[in-house]
Amino acid sequence: MVVEADFYRVRLRFKRLFADPAIFEDQKNAVRRFLSYPSPSNDQVAIYQITDNIAPIDNVGKSPDVAGTARYVHQGRVVRSEYLENVKVTLEYADFGSGLSPYDHQRLWKRQRWGRMDFNIEEFHHERLKIEIPDIPELYEMLRARADPTTLVDVELPDLPHNFFRSAVGYLDTRLKQLAEREHQTIDIYVARDLLPEEKQALEKRLTRPSTQSTIYILLSKTAESAAL
Numbered sequence: 198m199v200v201e202a203d204f205y206r207v208r209l210r211f212k213r214l215f216a217d218p219a220i221f222e223d224q225k226n227a228v229r230r231f232l233s234y235p236s237p238s239n240d241q242v243a244i245y246q247i248t249d250n251i252a253p254i255d256n257v258g259k260s261p262d263v264a265g266t267a268r269y270v271h272q273g274r275v276v277r278s279e280y281l282e283n284v285k286v287t288l289e290y291a292d293f294g295s296g297l298s299p300y301d302h303q304r305l306w307k308r309q310r311w312g313r314m315d316f317n318i319e320e321f322h323h324e325r326l327k328i329e330i331p332d333i334p335e336l337y338e339m340l341r342a343r344a345d346p347t348t349l350v351d352v353e354l355p356d357l358p359h360n361f362f363r364s365a366v367g368y369l370d371t372r373l374k375q376l377a378e379r380e381h382q383t384i385d386i387y388v389a390r391d392l393l394p395e396e397k398q399a400l401e402k403r404l405t406r407p408s409t410q411s412t413i414y415i416l417l418s419k420t421a422e423s424a425a426l
Contacts, residue, residue, distance in 0.1 A: 198332045200368065201325070203292040203299060204361060207306055208320035214253055214281045215269045219312045224251045228290045232297065232305055243295035245367045246288070247360050253284040270313055285319065291326070291364035299323045328365045329355055337376045340417040344382070347418045351404055354411045366413055377417065387414040 220227050229244045255261040264282040268275050292302070302323070309316055331352055340348055354365055370386045377384045389397055389412040400414050401407055408414075 198330060200293065200328050200330055200365075202294075202328065202364065202368070203302075204289070204324045204326050204364065205292065205302055206287065206289045206320065206322040206360075207318065208285055208287045209306075209311075209316040210283070210285050210319050211253075211281070211314060211316045212283060213264075213267075213314065214284050214286070215267075215278045215314060216280070217269070217271065217278075217312050217314065220251060220286075225249060227251060228288055231311060232295075232302070244290060244292055245364055245371065246290040247363050247367070248288050248290070251286060251288070253281055253286050255284055286316075287320075289360055291361075291368070293368055326361055326364075328357065328361070328368075330365060330369060333369065333372045334376070336415075337373055337417075340373075340384075340415065341380070341382070344417045344419050347416060349400070349403060349414060349416050351400075351406070351408065352413050352415060353409065354413060356411055362411070369413070369415075373415065381420050383418045383420065385416045385418075387416070389413065 219230055225246055228246045228248075232244060253261060261281050261284050263279045266277050266279050269278040269280075270276075271278075297305075303321055306318055306321060309318065336350075336352070340350065343350075352369075354362060357365060366386065366388060370384070373384045373386070387396075387400070389400075389408040390410045392400070397408060404414075
């Protein structure tokens with residue numbers, strides 16, 4: 198099956214950046230919160246954030262020192278918070294059918310305000326992706342049928358640039374886990390390029406074929422509760 202998605206990269210410059218939980222707590226969902234898009238339902242993935250660790254940098258690309266502390270209003274309360282000055286934050290994410298158009302994404306970032314902090318947009322990059330991946334419900338049913346109580350398969354994704362590849366892996370991972378959780382089963386995905394040599398060799402030996410930089414391994418495990426059903 199071919200999945201269409203929109204890839205975005207935004208680079209924001211903050212004159213003063215506080216340690217706001219809206220950005221720095223549960224960082225993996227920061228973009229979703231900014232766009233005011235709810236968590237994915239049981240049937241779809243919408244906004245998938247590629248950037249795991251939000252790391253502000255200064256003009257030369259280094260981690261900046263704390264500039265000071267000041268009062269900051271968070272959820273109606275005045276708190277004292279450390280802040281950074283004149284820093285940049287880069288965020289990358291993919292939209293797998295949220296209903297927001299590229300214009301909507303750009304319009305939301307052009308508000309140039311996150312919580313009570315203003316920012317300038319230094320970059321807004323958009324690219325349309327078409328990614329060929331296995332049919333996810335069919336893949337899950339195959340895993341489910343083979344699990345006794347576990348099963349392992351390898352999947353070859355297209356040769357994609359790094360961040361596009363990560364978004365495809367994230368999409369597969371989230372969708373398969375949503376299906377597995379309904380039946381109290383667990384899914385683990387391992388990316389061949391991330392594994393230690395001995396780990397990769399063990400999986401290759403188990404499946405009797407070599408991996409590539411685009412190989413992912415999917416392990417489904419039946420829990421005691423699901424096995425009893």
